[in-house]
Amino acid sequence: MRQANRPPPSWPDPMASLASAPPPLLLKHRDAIEAALRAAIGSDSARISAAARYVLGWEDEAGRPAAGGGKRIRPALCLFAAELFGADAAVAMPGAVAVEIVHNFSLVHDEVQDHDAERHGRPTLWARLGEGQAINAGDYLYTRAIAALSAGPGDASLRLAALNVLQDAIQRMIRGQWEDIAFESRLDVGVDEYLAMVAGKTGALLGAPLEIGALLAGAAPTDAAVLGRWGVQVGLAFQAQDDYLGTWGDPGETGKSNVNDIARRKKTLPVVYGLSHPASKDAVAAAYTKAGELTSGDIAAVVAALDAAGAAEDCRARARQYAEAAEALLESLSLDEARRAQLREVADYLVDRRS
Amino acid sequence: MRQANRPPPSWPDPMASLASAPPPLLLKHRDAIEAALRAAIGSDSARISAAARYVLGWEDEAGRPAAGGGKRIRPALCLFAAELFGADAAVAMPGAVAVEIVHNFSLVHDEVQDHDAERHGRPTLWARLGEGQAINAGDYLYTRAIAALSAGPGDASLRLAALNVLQDAIQRMIRGQWEDIAFESRLDVGVDEYLAMVAGKTGALLGAPLEIGALLAGAAPTDAAVLGRWGVQVGLAFQAQDDYLGTWGDPGETGKSNVNDIARRKKTLPVVYGLSHPASKDAVAAAYTKAGELTSGDIAAVVAALDAAGAAEDCRARARQYAEAAEALLESLSLDEARRAQLREVADYLVDRRS
Numbered sequence: 282m283r284q285a286n287r288p289p290p291s292w293p294d295p296m297a298s299l300a301s302a303p304p305p306l307l308l309k310h311r312d313a314i315e316a317a318l319r320a321a322i323g324s325d326s327a328r329i330s331a332a333a334r335y336v337l338g339w340e341d342e343a344g345r346p347a348a349g350g351g352k353r354i355r356p357a358l359c360l361f362a363a364e365l366f367g368a369d370a371a372v373a374m375p376g377a378v379a380v381e382i383v384h385n386f387s388l389v390h391d392e393v394q395d396h397d398a399e400r401h402g403r404p405t406l407w408a409r410l411g412e413g414q415a416i417n418a419g420d421y422l423y424t425r426a427i428a429a430l431s432a433g434p435g436d437a438s439l440r441l442a443a444l445n446v447l448q449d450a451i452q453r454m455i456r457g458q459w460e461d462i463a464f465e466s467r468l469d470v471g472v473d474e475y476l477a478m479v480a481g482k483t484g485a486l487l488g489a490p491l492e493i494g495a496l497l498a499g500a501a502p503t504d505a506a507v508l509g510r511w512g513v514q515v516g517l518a519f520q521a522q523d524d525y526l527g528t529w530g531d532p533g534e535t536g537k538s539n540v541n542d543i544a545r546r547k548k549t550l551p552v553v554y555g556l557s558h559p560a561s562k563d564a565v566a567a568a569y570t571k572a573g574e575l576t577s578g579d580i581a582a583v584v585a586a587l588d589a590a591g592a593a594e595d596c597r598a599r600a601r602q603y604a605e606a607a608e609a610l611l612e613s614l615s616l617d618e619a620r621r622a623q624l625r626e627v628a629d630y631l632v633d634r635r636s
Numbered sequence: 637m638r639q640a641n642r643p644p645p646s647w648p649d650p651m652a653s654l655a656s657a658p659p660p661l662l663l664k665h666r667d668a669i670e671a672a673l674r675a676a677i678g679s680d681s682a683r684i685s686a687a688a689r690y691v692l693g694w695e696d697e698a699g700r701p702a703a704g705g706g707k708r709i710r711p712a713l714c715l716f717a718a719e720l721f722g723a724d725a726a727v728a729m730p731g732a733v734a735v736e737i738v739h740n741f742s743l744v745h746d747e748v749q750d751h752d753a754e755r756h757g758r759p760t761l762w763a764r765l766g767e768g769q770a771i772n773a774g775d776y777l778y779t780r781a782i783a784a785l786s787a788g789p790g791d792a793s794l795r796l797a798a799l800n801v802l803q804d805a806i807q808r809m810i811r812g813q814w815e816d817i818a819f820e821s822r823l824d825v826g827v828d829e830y831l832a833m834v835a836g837k838t839g840a841l842l843g844a845p846l847e848i849g850a851l852l853a854g855a856a857p858t859d860a861a862v863l864g865r866w867g868v869q870v871g872l873a874f875q876a877q878d879d880y881l882g883t884w885g886d887p888g889e890t891g892k893s894n895v896n897d898i899a900r901r902k903k904t905l906p907v908v909y910g911l912s913h914p915a916s917k918d919a920v921a922a923a924y925t926k927a928g929e930l931t932s933g934d935i936a937a938v939v940a941a942l943d944a945a946g947a948a949e950d951c952r953a954r955a956r957q958y959a960e961a962a963e964a965l966l967e968s969l970s971l972d973e974a975r976r977a978q979l980r981e982v983a984d985y986l987v988d989r990r991s
Contacts (some may be wrong), residue, residue, distance in 0.1 A: 459776070
């Protein structure tokens with residue numbers, strides 16, 4: 282367990298940092314998604330069910346209606362993928378619901394692991410009900426996600442194929458989460474290891490909704506798989522960009538401090554790069570192993586060392602590289618130019634903001 | 637989270653208390669089950685995969701081979717159910733593997749919730765690796781269980797039906813686990829509430845392997861459902877009997893102390909009964925709310941009060957009642973007398989021991 286007296290070094294939901302509103306093509310089914318999610322979670326009076334509704338943002342601590350809820354980007358991607366392949370968005374709804382519930386299950390367990398007491402200004406579930414019940418609530422959400430596909434409507438083979446993609450993505454996400462925690466106690470994390478962790482922790486649950494949406498739409502499995510890989514690459518580009526902005530972004534544009542990552546001793550891409558570069562490793566290691574809080578002087582010294590080692594350029598180059606890898610995958614998709622343009626619009630929203 | 641300085645009040649695996657060896661019909665596929673479990677967990681070098689192998693009992697802390705492993709009663713029940721309906725046991729193996737892995741996932745999370753530092757003489761996973769990684773390892777095992785059915789061989793509709801039974805059982809198990817934790821801070825738990833909790837926490841994962849095995853064997857869904865209900869009733873009978881023995885059993889026969897349940901302030905069936913009975917509720921409540929450890933005099937006073945209230949008779953009567961309910965369900969199964977006799981043999985093994 283991470284020490285409760287140290288700020289958590291990881292990001293339960295990196296996508297929460299997306300400042301701007303999603304493009305219309307990711308917004309148009311918002312009400313239908315919300316209704317399907319509510320149906321999947323249910324409204325029974327058991328406290329574990331109320332805990333699930335709290336996590337999804339529909340109820341406050343006392344069970345009163347709340348206006349909350351996340352951006353629902355993952356389910357929107359799932360429906361978008363079905364439409365890309367000419368199907369009605371509704372055919373992909375069971376997959377959209379399953380992926381969003383999995384995302385919420387992962388947040389609940391992540392908050393326990395990180396000892397995060399708040400999310401979006403509300404107490405996290407473990408802070409309200411204890412770690413034991415938060416673990417149960419996360420497990421419960423997991424069962425609701427599987428049920429959305431296993432008990433949902435539609436062709437059995439397609440649903441089973443979708444379930445298989447989903448469980449594989451969850452597995453990669455959890456492996457990523459395991460590595461993320463393991464990295465906390467290490468100063469020798471390699472850039473490749475870091476990126477493999479990100480591919481699991483962030484990428485898997487961006488690729489899966491796209492692949493699942495395409496599968497449920499009846500797309501060829503090869504097309505669905507390529508679209509899933511596109512999502513993983515976009516996720517990696519997003520994370521590299523997010524890590525860059527976390528140190529060098531303009532706080533006026535990003536809406537968050539650009540020293541926070543280092544102050545919290547997060548092992549971001551530039552930091553992992555810096556820890557392996559001769560020009561910066563001593564300075565970064567000194568700050569990341571120092572007892573007590575970092576001063577603004579400590580933080581400035583880390584940034585200066587990262588600058589000297591070329592960490593900012595490396596980070597931006599990788600973000601571009603992943604975006605280009607995503608773009609290259611579009612070539613092998615049997616989609617027309619208008620639909621590829623829609624995919625670019627989604628990638629731009631996720632990656633190119635505030636740069 | 638439960639207080640770490642107080643012994644845990646719940647039983648991570650009640651079946652672990654079964655002293656005698658399973659009957660031959662639950663033992664004959666032991667090697668095949670073990671091989672299939674190993675294939676499902678895999679042998680890759682990632683530490684999360686090694687953690688899974690440790691939980692299943694195949695490796696020690698250093699990754700060296702270990703002889704361990706549980707009784708594997710649940711997967712044996714799944715294969716047995718397939719054979720009952722005339723199929724080869726192999727058709728049910730994906731279900732057998734899935735159920736056993738789910739059972740292990742639940743143990744790992746339960747140990748975190750109860751702060752149990754040891755199981756079967758070995759450190760629990762959270763005690764070795766921290767709560768965060770134990771949560772991850774449990775989640776990871778969950779994905780492996782789903783994969784055993786979603787990615788396994790066989791007819792898609794049958795596998796999906798099996799998955800649906802499995803996720804429903806997991807959901808009931810987790811609701812039971814939630815209630816079990818919620819009961820810790822309550823003195824007004826009713827007998828019916830307690831039994832509903834047991835039906836989820838213990839019963840669901842005894843009924844599910846039977847129902848799944850029957851489904852995968854091609855049995856009529858109604859027969860499979862009745863067999864599943866039979867398993868839940870047997871689970872309830874088992875728990876009532878286990879709770880009786882935990883206070884009134886002969887330690888020479890049961891192999892465990894008969895004051896341990898009360899010393900640990902477990903809310904067992906007789907205790908829940910005693911807390912609602914006028915003749916015992918004050919004495920039981922006094923002991924269960926007393927600060928510090930209970931003396932042997934405190935424990936004797938609780939047992940005397942439970943005796944006066946008729947808690948032992950109530951407990952045994954309920955065990956008989958559930959066993960009879962299970963027996964009555966056999967009537968509506970389309971199985972011949974020889975096969976019903978096998979089911980009775982299984983029930984006798986699980987329930988009638990050491991009485």
